[in-house]
Amino acid sequence: MTELDHYLAQHYLDERQLAAAAAMTMEEIDALIQARQVPAPAYVVDASGNLCSFVFGAMAAPGSRAGRYFPPSQLAWIAVARDAVAGDAETAPARLQAQFASRYGAALATLNLTTWRLRDSFDDRGAPIAEGLRARTDSAWTYFLNGTFSLCVANPMSEAHIAWKEVLQEKLAQQSGNGSKTLLPQAQAQQMHALIDAYAAAAMPFSPIEYALSSRKRLVEDLRANLRVSDAQETPA
Secondary structure: OOHHHHHHHHHOEEHHHHHHHHOOOHHHHHHHHHOOOOOOOOEEEOOOOEEEEOOOEEEEOOOOOOEEEEOOOHHHHHHHHHHHHHHOOOOHHHHHHHHHHHHHHHHHHHHHHHOOOOOOOEOOOOOEOHHHHHHHHHHHHHHHHHOHHHHHEOOOOOHHHHHHHHHHHHHHHHHOOOOOOOEEOHHHHHHHHHHHHHHHHHEOOOOOOOHHHOHHHHHHHHHHHHOEEOOOOOOOO
């Protein structure tokens, strides 16, 4: 087995495993994916030895086992989608999106008050800014369905966990200058280390093939290694 095979076996289910665990055929699951009710696979290893994902495109992965790979938590969303289809197949996609948007928006509202100001989506009183919040939830739904969150979020079927990871990444990227701001006063450096740790826990490790290009390498490994405490005295509040 290649390093990629080990990573995928540790963190994902292949088609056979997913179908067996869901007590469905893969054709039935594919129908839900095509109907935009269930996320696409996080990764596809094709017959030519390429690792393919929506985020990184095709990357050479010689010797790796061909197949499609899904996070185990996808089983929970498949169950949600099947219930929605059983209720009314025609309106199921819209109802699933509305449920996702409501839960994701609620998580963002809490994070806006507790973690990082989302000024495009909430005003100074914490009230939603409809256009900005809708843009965030629509974008998140698209990424959810195309499998993006399935490769980068530790719990990619939870709207709250997706929001947590996304907001932490936004905060970390902005406060660190996307990983370039590495000389900080001691208190700020301690806060940055805590933020890095929180983001690392919320994000996936990423596969060995794509890790060098990942946000995790830039905002966790590299930033953590390069952070230094400046000699400048902090200005009292």
